[in-house]
Amino acid sequence: MIKGIYETHIQVSNLEKAIAFYTQVLGLTIGHVEDERRVAFLYMPANDKTSMLGLWEETNNVHTRHFAFHCDKDFILHQAVDFLQNHKLQPYNFLKDGSVQPMVFSWMPAIAIYFNDPDGNSLEFLALLDGKPQPNLGVLSYEDWLAQSAS
Structure with a gap:
């Protein structure tokens, strides 16, 4: 059912600085940025799309804890809801x-x-x-x- 962790998310204090660090220093690639939600999704390794890191700007010290498990499409479409329930x-x-x-x-x-x-x-x-x-x-x-x- 679960093949691995596809994405994980962390809090950052400044989204632009964090994007610069993770892209320019660590070599990740921007997949998508949502300015209104102050979040960026970065691919690891660059452009591979096999895993992703979410950067969430949190200035009020609220902790964002989110993990996505990589699964088969058929499991999600036909079994996941029943499995969870x-x-x-x-x-x-x-x-x-x-x-x-x-x-x-x-x-x-x-x-x-x-x-x-x-x-x-x-x-x-x-x-x-x-x-x-x-x-x-x-x-x-x-x-x-x-x-x-x-x-």
Whole structure:
């Protein structure tokens, strides 16, 4: 089911300085930056897309704890929700809109479903999707992703 950790996230005090350090010093590559949420996603190793580091600017000392586990797409689409519910865990999508259907991040592209561990840490099952990134599509359902990718 789980193939490894796909991403982990850390807090930083200044997003721009952290991006500069991780890209210029450590050689990671920017995958996506969201200024309004003050977060950057960096690929490790550079442009490989096999793992990612999230940098979250936190000025009020709130701890961001999030890990994404790399899984098969079929597991996420057909088994993950039942698996989580059978283990008395509440799945939720990125939008936290009450739906338990996995969502696609079109900028990667990847499909994911979220849940929390007993300590409240945010966990995610994630699978990379075939196709080219389409950041303009935002976060959408898998069915909408397939429709948009076909056109």
